[in-house]
Amino acid sequence: MITSLPHQWFLWVIFYFISVDVPWISSLELYSDSQHSVLSTYKRVRRLDDFASIKDAESLIPKNYSIHEPPPTEDGSPIQVEFYVLIIGIRDIDEVHEQLTLELNLQMYWKDTRLSHLSDQMGKTWVVLNPVLINQIWHPDIFIDHVKKIEQPKLISTPASLRIYPDETIRYSARITLQMACAMDFHFYPADTQHCQVDMKSFAYSNKILRLDWREGKEASMLHDIRLPSFDVGLGNTLNFSVNTSSATYSGIRFTVILRRSISFHMLQTYFPSSLFVIISFLSFLVAPESIPGRMTLCMTTLLTLTAMFAAVRQNTPTVSYVKGLDIWMVGCMICVFFTLLEYTVLLKLRNLKPKQGKRKNRMRQQQQHHQQRQPITPIDQSGIYARIVSILSIT
Numbered sequence: 001m002i003t004s005l006p007h008q009w010f011l012w013v014i015f016y017f018i019s020v021d022v023p024w025i026s027s028l029e030l031y032s033d034s035q036h037s038v039l040s041t042y043k044r045v046r047r048l049d050d051f052a053s054i055k056d057a058e059s060l061i062p063k064n065y066s067i068h069e070p071p072p073t074e075d076g077s078p079i080q081v082e083f084y085v086l087i088i089g090i091r092d093i094d095e096v097h098e099q100l101t102l103e104l105n106l107q108m109y110w111k112d113t114r115l116s117h118l119s120d121q122m123g124k125t126w127v128v129l130n131p132v133l134i135n136q137i138w139h140p141d142i143f144i145d146h147v148k149k150i151e152q153p154k155l156i157s158t159p160a161s162l163r164i165y166p167d168e169t170i171r172y173s174a175r176i177t178l179q180m181a182c183a184m185d186f187h188f189y190p191a192d193t194q195h196c197q198v199d200m201k202s203f204a205y206s207n208k209i210l211r212l213d214w215r216e217g218k219e220a221s222m223l224h225d226i227r228l229p230s231f232d233v234g235l236g237n238t239l240n241f242s243v244n245t246s247s248a249t250y251s252g253i254r255f256t257v258i259l260r261r262s263i264s265f266h267m268l269q270t271y272f273p274s275s276l277f278v279i280i281s282f283l284s285f286l287v288a289p290e291s292i293p294g295r296m297t298l299c300m301t302t303l304l305t306l307t308a309m310f311a312a313v314r315q316n317t318p319t320v321s322y323v324k325g326l327d328i329w330m331v332g333c334m335i336c337v338f339f340t341l342l343e344y345t346v347l348l349k350l351r352n353l354k355p356k357q358g359k360r361k362n363r364m365r366q367q368q369q370h371h372q373q374r375q376p377i378t379p380i381d382q383s384g385i386y387a388r389i390v391s392i393l394s395i396t
Contacts, residue, residue: 062114067138070209071112078211081140082109083200083253084218090226090233091177093259095318099148100182100196100257107173109215110140116168126171131160134172140210145199149179189317189324190266194259201243201252212251213240220255230265234258270313270326274333277302277309281337289347299341306334 070079084107092101115137144150152158152175159175182196202210214220219238226233237256242249281302287295310330317326 061133061136065114065137067136070138070205071110071114073111073113078207078209078251079110079140081142081202081210081212082215083107083212084109084215085220085255087220087222087226087235087257088175089223090228090257093228093231095184098182098184098318100180102178102180102198102257103175104178105173105175107171107215107218108140108142109169109171111168112138112170113168115164115170126163126165129162129164131158131162131172131174134160134162137170139172141203141205142200142212143203144178144180145201146181147178148181151177151179153177184318186318186320186324187322189326190261190270191263191325192261194261196257196259197237197254198257199252199254201250205250206248207242207251208248210251212253214238214253230262232260232262234260266326270309271329274306274309274330277306278333278336281340284340284344289344289351292348295344296341299337299344303334303337303341306330306337310334
């Protein structure tokens, strides 16, 4: 009995805590119930989200969908892929390497009848999808001629969007920075106009399967009037064309960026100073010919200054094998100064020739006179008459 007494006291204590309503025990039970309800709600929402995402994915891409086959058309005609290009700005014009960098929004439209059920289920004007899904559906294999680099400015995600319209039209839009080569013509530099053509074509599908065209009412355009320090920017020749190869004929579209150079920079930097130097060289005609050091110094200094200016201008212009308009102007200015120097040299030579010719004539005249004075009297005849007269006179 004594040994079992502690055990009895322990059972009485447990019975007391169970029978009495203790506050902290009730609060603990309430906390446990709330946690259980929140967890169950979270699991239920998570199951619904998972179900919805799985349902959307299955409705978007059917099991028998193939990204290797183009979408079928009703009458077997080629798939019409339409484009819209919005030029945001021109980032760089590299004349030395003949490169052009554009920032633009590119939109492509095509129809895929295999995805028509998505818009019917959603019942909206269009459905916005993650652009990553573009790799899971068929899309046109478009490439750009003469492109060197294509980049996408990315902050958190890639600036692109994917839409599906109720009429089975898919629209893919992306912001890209395009660096491409542009064949430039500098024959009339700096009064030149450059035409940079951007051609987009299909690489694998011929025009019997894929046909490119501009979106109706949405051709290539500029967001606003783009102003550059050295060029006036324009846009033209938004058309579609065909490329014939040995294997097939491919469809393509083209828009042209027109760059008209502003000549005001070269007027102040090149034309006006060189014209002044030529005029200064012409002022040497007002200097007296006797002032040889001053006139020669003026002509030579002007010629050397134009030569240095010509070398500096050529460093900022592209290196081409033909003659540019600016080269003709600078060479013409140098020739004018050179002829001014040549004219003064010929004038000095002529002035030096006149005294020499006068001295030569005087010398010849003196020699003739001296020769006439020293010339002996010729005999009257050769029969000895003169000798007889002299002997007679001597006898007398």
